[in-house]
Structure formats: C-alpha cells, structure tokens
Amino acid sequence: MLGMAAPLAQAQTADRKTALSANVGLLQYRGNMGTDFWDRSEPDLEVGGGGTISRYLSPSFDVALLGYYQTYKFSSEVRAGDNFEARIGMVDLGIKLKLNNGKILKEDARIQPYLMGGGGMFLTNSTGRANGQNFFNQIRRPEVFGLAGIRVRLSDAVSLDLTTSQHYPFTERVDNLYGSPDDKLYDRFLLHQAGVTVAFGKMKDEDKDGVSDKKDKCPGTPAGVAVDPNGCPLDKDGDGVPDYQDKCPDVKGVAALQGCPDRDGDGVTDAEDKCPDVAGLAILQGCPDADGDGITDADDKCPGTPAGVKVDATGCPLDRDGDGVPDYQDRCPDRAGPASNKGCPEIKAETKKRLKEATKSINFEFNKAVLLPSSYPTLKDLAAIMAEYPDYTMSIAGHTDSKGADDYNLRLSYDRAASARTYMLSQTVPADRIESRGYGETKPVADNGTAAGQALNRRVEFDLYLTGEPNSAEVKYGPAPTISELQKTPAGRPTAGKAPVKKAPAKKAPARKAPVKRK
CATH class of the missing domain: 3.30.1330.60 (OmpA-like domain)
Known part of the structure; x- marks a missing residue:
C-alpha cells in the first residue's frame, strides 16, 4: 500500500496541490511458511491495483491516502502441503518526504526521489492449509509501512512513479502459523508498484493582486490592497507594517502598535500616552506607578506602599477605623486602637480588675x-x-x-x-x-x-x-x-477523682493517711 502512495507524490506543486494516482503492483510474502522476497520465479504471476489521492503540504512534504487490493497465493517450500490464498486489501495514510524540495534537488527536477511512511489497516480473507489443518481467517488489523520511490516528471501535470514498500501488519494469521523464532509478528509483505499520477490545477494569482503566485513573495494579500512588483503590500514609512494595516502610515512606528510610534517603549502609542517620555502602564494611560498600587506616581501621596496593599484615591493605605494604623498593619482594622497595641482596643483597667478578681x-x-x-x-x-x-x-x-x-x-x-x-x-x-x-x-x-x-x-x-x-x-x-x-503516669497512681494514698515503711503494718484536703 506504500507503493501506491508513491505514485501520488511529485507531480504536485504549490500551483497543483491535489493529485490522483492509479497503479499496478506485485506483492511478495515472508512468514513462517517461507518467503518469496525479491524472487519472481513463480510461474503464476498475479498483480493487483490501487489508487491514491494526495495533497501538497510544503516543498518537502505531502500527505496521501492510499488503497491497494490483490489476490495472493503462496505454497510452502518448508513443509509440503502448507499453502494459503489471501485476498488482501490495504488502506493507509502516509507522509511523504520529497528530496526535490529546493534544498537537495530542484523542485522541478525531472528525477525526483522520495520516502514515505505511515500506517493504516490490513484487511484480508485468508484460506489454506497449515500443519495439516485447513483454515479460514478473516483479518482486520492495523499495519505500518515504509516506502522508497522515484518519480519521473513527464510534464507539469503528469508523472510516472516506481516504488517499493514493505508492509508490516500486526498479525500472524495470514499463513495461520504462529510462534516465530524471535516471538514477533512475522507475516510481512513487499509491494512493488508502477503508476501514473495526474496533478490538477493551473498557475494562478490566488490573491488577485496582479502578481502570479510563482513570483508573489507575499501570497494571500487581501483583495484591493496596493502591492509592489513582488506582490507585497506597500509600506510608505518603511516600518515593516504595510500601509493597509498601518494606523500611522506616514510615521515610522512599531508592529505591536499597528505601525504607530511609542517613544518611551511602554506599549502605549504616543498619541494616547499621557506620559510619552516616561515608560508607564497601559491601564494608567502610559504613566508610571512605581509601587504598583494603581495610582500614578504624580498623584500618589504615599509612594512606596508595599505590594498588594489596598489604597485610597490618593495612593495611601486604607484605614477603615481611622485610628492611624493602616489596615494592612492593623490587627483590628474595624475597631480603633493605638499603634502601640497594633491598632486594637486596649483592655480597660476595670476589665483587668474583673479578670483578676475572677480567680x-x-x-x-x-x-x-x-x-x-x-x-x-x-x-x-x-x-x-x-x-x-x-x-x-x-x-x-x-x-x-x-x-x-x-x-x-x-x-x-x-x-x-x-x-x-x-x-x-x-x-x-x-x-x-x-x-x-x-x-x-x-x-x-x-x-x-x-x-x-x-x-x-x-x-x-x-x-x-x-x-x-x-x-x-x-x-x-x-x-x-x-x-x-x-499519660506517662504509672498504672495505679491516683487520678483527679482521688487523693494519693501513701504507705508506711515495709517493716510496719500498712497505714493509711486521711485523704489530702483541698478546696
């Protein structure tokens, strides 16, 4: 299936982005029954066919959707009587790397080598005999492939493709033999193809600016925009912003501000900047705010306010309770108190007396x-x-x-x-x-x-x-x-319910003291 991807490759260009391919191919098998890789000594030659639709992505890459179908037969040389016949279909999506990308070979080179890789689905109905047992397998499994091809350009729209690809389906059931020596899936196929690819389209002026796409260094220019001989929009002030996007087309500016000047480089155009010669903040119309409290330095009566502190309209920290201790330093911001007590009300002398008397x-x-x-x-x-x-x-x-x-x-x-x-x-x-x-x-x-x-x-x-x-x-x-x-109190010691009992010396009879009296 790789092979069919090849045919769609190089006829495509930026002018002819879509191509269709038709090809014929020849499958070869390698698996537990044996192999006929690179061997066409079989008397019965069977061929298959396929088609491809591809799309130009860039000078180096195309993307292609490939399809191929063939009936394939194989008789084992390893074990007499083992054989299979498979109707094989492959549908894959591939990415092609073109060597005629203008860096290795010219884009319009007559001989155009390429490589392709991708994956898709391997669809097979396989019947035969393996290890003395007849079998029939219907297989629907993923596969991967790799391909090498050469395209011969016959004209701007038509080319001939010759490719060889190897397909690796994720199955061992094509020949119904399992257990390869290295314990890997072992059924593989070579696909050799020859095909013709036709690319559709013609040279155009896609942006309709009067400069052909081949010569247009600025494709995609909006309709009606005046351009130079290279197809690029005019830029009278030479600031890199085309006139049709430049809000200040006669004064050199910066692209980030749609071509308008910004002397202090703060991201606010000079026309909108209230402090055009001092870098500032856009939210403050270009004026600076050194302490970041949202009040411009010129209006800030309390410069140097710590970051994150809420301030009033003059830039001074809020003091909700008016006790002279700003809220961010006030432990009691809603109740007035002296700075010596961190902005909190002091305990009254009468209250202190009540606390002392409570004991x-x-x-x-x-x-x-x-x-x-x-x-x-x-x-x-x-x-x-x-x-x-x-x-x-x-x-x-x-x-x-x-x-x-x-x-x-x-x-x-x-x-x-x-x-x-x-x-x-x-x-x-x-x-x-x-x-x-x-x-x-x-x-x-x-x-x-x-x-x-x-x-x-x-x-x-x-x-x-x-x-x-x-x-x-x-x-x-x-x-x-x-x-x-x-909690480390030894077992048997008194708890809060009883006073401790002290014993007399061992030589004397045990004596108990009256409980300790306490209030």
Whole structure:
C-alpha cells in the first residue's frame, strides 16, 4: 500500500496541490511458511491495483491516502502441503518526504526521489492449509509501512512513479502459523508498484493582486490592497507594517502598535500616552506607578506602599477605623486602637480588675474538677468580657498547692482549667478563642508551708491576649507540662477523682493517711 502512495507524490506543486494516482503492483510474502522476497520465479504471476489521492503540504512534504487490493497465493517450500490464498486489501495514510524540495534537488527536477511512511489497516480473507489443518481467517488489523520511490516528471501535470514498500501488519494469521523464532509478528509483505499520477490545477494569482503566485513573495494579500512588483503590500514609512494595516502610515512606528510610534517603549502609542517620555502602564494611560498600587506616581501621596496593599484615591493605605494604623498593619482594622497595641482596643483597667478578681470566685467540689454553682456568675461575666473584646483570646491556667503527688496535682490543675473552659463554651464563646492548661504545683504564688499560702496557690487564672500573640500564661510561667507527660503516669497512681494514698515503711503494718484536703 506504500507503493501506491508513491505514485501520488511529485507531480504536485504549490500551483497543483491535489493529485490522483492509479497503479499496478506485485506483492511478495515472508512468514513462517517461507518467503518469496525479491524472487519472481513463480510461474503464476498475479498483480493487483490501487489508487491514491494526495495533497501538497510544503516543498518537502505531502500527505496521501492510499488503497491497494490483490489476490495472493503462496505454497510452502518448508513443509509440503502448507499453502494459503489471501485476498488482501490495504488502506493507509502516509507522509511523504520529497528530496526535490529546493534544498537537495530542484523542485522541478525531472528525477525526483522520495520516502514515505505511515500506517493504516490490513484487511484480508485468508484460506489454506497449515500443519495439516485447513483454515479460514478473516483479518482486520492495523499495519505500518515504509516506502522508497522515484518519480519521473513527464510534464507539469503528469508523472510516472516506481516504488517499493514493505508492509508490516500486526498479525500472524495470514499463513495461520504462529510462534516465530524471535516471538514477533512475522507475516510481512513487499509491494512493488508502477503508476501514473495526474496533478490538477493551473498557475494562478490566488490573491488577485496582479502578481502570479510563482513570483508573489507575499501570497494571500487581501483583495484591493496596493502591492509592489513582488506582490507585497506597500509600506510608505518603511516600518515593516504595510500601509493597509498601518494606523500611522506616514510615521515610522512599531508592529505591536499597528505601525504607530511609542517613544518611551511602554506599549502605549504616543498619541494616547499621557506620559510619552516616561515608560508607564497601559491601564494608567502610559504613566508610571512605581509601587504598583494603581495610582500614578504624580498623584500618589504615599509612594512606596508595599505590594498588594489596598489604597485610597490618593495612593495611601486604607484605614477603615481611622485610628492611624493602616489596615494592612492593623490587627483590628474595624475597631480603633493605638499603634502601640497594633491598632486594637486596649483592655480597660476595670476589665483587668474583673479578670483578676475572677480567680477568687472559681470554686470546685472537694478534690475534684467539678465546678460549684457559685462559680457560674463569674464565668458568665468572663464570657461577656470575651464578647466585648472580639479580637482577644482568653487563657485559663489551673494551679494547685503542693499536697499530694506531682502528677496527680498536674492532672487536677489541667482538669479544673478545662472545666472552666467547658462552661464558658456553653456561654457561646468560640472554641478557638479560649485555651486552657494546667501547671499543677509548679508555679506557686505563696508559701505552701502554710494553710493560707496553700489556699492562694489553689487557683484558676484568667488572662486576655491579642489573638495571634504569645499566650499570656506562657509569657508569665513558661510552657505548661504536656498531655503526653500526664499519660506517662504509672498504672495505679491516683487520678483527679482521688487523693494519693501513701504507705508506711515495709517493716510496719500498712497505714493509711486521711485523704489530702483541698478546696
């Protein structure tokens, strides 16, 4: 089928782009039954025929649709009695590389070699006998091919083609023998063809500019456009933009601006550029904006604004709450506050007092993390404070005295702080604005050697800090012991529900101490 592609090749030119070919051909087989490649000693010579339609793409390439049909017979010389007869059709699409492309040979050379390659479908009904068994196979499989040909130009429109091609269908069922020595598909065919190709068309002036296409160096010029002797549109100012596309035909300009000048090279024509001698932005009619805030430098009262910051009509950063801290630096852009507090409202002295007094009003059941009802009013007041300061987060830190085991005290302090947090969450305080932790007995504020000091050390502290800033409890006391440390408590040690029990020395009878009393 490659062979038929050949006939359609070289009669075609830019003037005659479509060609039809008719050819006769001769198939030869190679497969598991044997081969007759390059051997025409067979007494019964059978030929086939084909046709091609091709289209000129460029001086170097054509594209072709090929078809070929032949009945082919073969008798094995390897195994007596093995034979097959196949009615073979091939339909392929090929790309031809022409050597008469003006670089290797002249385009109008009389002898025009070429190569072609492509692929398509191999269509066969094959009958015969293989390995002592009769067979009938109907085959519809893809194939690839490669072709070498020579075209002899007889005239501008007619040529003779001689080609040889090899076809490689993706099947072994033509001869019904399988298992080639190298485990590859083994049925292959050579196709030798001779044909005549006729190209249609005549020399034209496709763009109707008065210059023939062969001489036209600018084919495709729009109708009615004035051209020079080479068929190219006139360009009075010599800027490379033809007059019919040049918005400024009498002044040398740039192609990107349809032939109009641009002194500062900013992509805005001088006629439309409000700053024609300084490169700027098209969106600002050619004027510069050094800080990229959308306000021209001449009108910008706040040059150097950081990239991406929203500005007002004068180029200054927005300050929605008018507190003198621009929104991009303001942690609380909708609530006025001093720059010293990052633009957020400061906590009132009266509020700080309420937070401090709250510590004295939080009480729990004996030796437990269960809040007493007397604590509820204070926690509700703290929830009201959180609503009053929406830009702040609350830290709740639990502490104990030194009675009992360290790990027990740590767990109890954590659980009591968590209980206070849980109650405040029930008062609609957002979970991401309240944090609890426990320090156990590690951060006393009074002497644990006295009952009064122990009472002061048993406490839950409440502090506000700007959301995103360091936790206030951690600022005061450092990092709290982690939950993972609590989980390492040995089995059998007391938890928040009971005070630890201490045993007497082993030599004495076990003695129990009364539970540690704490409030």
